[in-house]
Amino acid sequence: MMALDAMNLSITEVDLNMDKGEHRTPEMVTMNPLQTLPIFKDRELVLYDSQAITTYLASRYNNCGRLLPLDPGGRAIVDQLLHFNSGILYPLYRSAAHPILYDNCNFVMPQQVCNIQCAYRDLECMLVGRTWLGGSWPTLGDISIAATISTLQILVPIDKLKYPRLSSWLYRMSEELFYITANKKGLGEFSRRIDSGCVCDEREFKCPRSSIGRRSGAVGGKNEDI
Template sequence: MMALDAMNISVTEVDLDIDKAEHRAAEIAVMNPLQTLPIFKDRELVLCDSHAISTYLASRYCCMDNILPRDPGGRALVDQLMFYNGGVLHPRYCAAAYPILYENCRFVMPQQLCDIESAYMDLESMLCGRTWFGGSWITLADVALTATVSTMNVLVPIDKKRYPRLSTWLFRMSDEMFYVTANKKGLEEFTKRIDCGRVYDQGEFKRCPRSSCTRRSVAGLHLPEGK
């Protein structure tokens, strides 16, 4: 969703209630046997990984070369960072968060705490001499990393003294419009569930479809229709 808003692309969005296992329905399993979200469909193409979805949208529908560099070196750097996000960061987030969300655990286990702190050290090192992970401007790598790091920060707050570059980077990302429109509300809900195990207010769940542009407008930001 942050990638969509960063590129100002509008698609039809459909919400599924994961707490009611709607993502395991038969019609969803046909599109994605792994029964995970998100799922993206463009004509006959179906993609089921947020990194693949984001890079596809950038390559096919976005004219902003900075968000996904066209030169092989710049693209490889973005890919490398997104592989790190999917292969290292996200599994560490899941290992720490899932026992709290689904197994009545009330704290991050010591090993998971250590693993997340180790990831913070990696990220701090990656930002040495850089403003953004991809270089001089925001790329899809920053967007993907923000989704994971912002939730990990709820579980294990980033120590500003130990990780000043990472802390400053996340603060700058939180000021970006796409963060406000696409990440802030969900992050607040995640924080509530981690803190007290509260399931979201069922009255707030509004079944879609809706357009990405409408979602951005509902957030109080009347942005123009994307490509």
């Protein structure tokens, strides 16, 4: 969703309630045997990995080279960040959050906290001499990692004294319009659910079914619904 808003693209978005198993219907399983979200369909093409989806969208519909560099070196840097997110950060989120969300666990295990802190330290080192992870401006790599880190830091807060560069980077990301329109609302839903252990009211947090709908509420860099 952040990538869509950053590229000013609009697609038809369909909400599925994972708590009710709507992602496991025969139709959904046919499109994605892994039974995960998101699922993206463009004519006959079906993708079900967010990194693959965003790079496809940038390559096919927003080939300006800013979010996804055109030169091989710049593209490799973004790919490297996407792999770090999917291979390191997301598994850390899943192992820490799912017991709380689905197994009535009330805390993050000490070893998981340690592993997440190690990932924070790695990102802190990756930001030495850099304003953004991907280069001189936010790229799909920054967006992908911001989606996971903004969620992880609800479970294990980022210590500003230990990780000042990472903390500053996340703050800069949070000021980007695409972050405000497409990430903050869901982040609030996740935070409340972690705190309460309950499913949130869908009517309160339901996002508009198109990127145009999300962006139309943004005024001067702020979203009135947030």
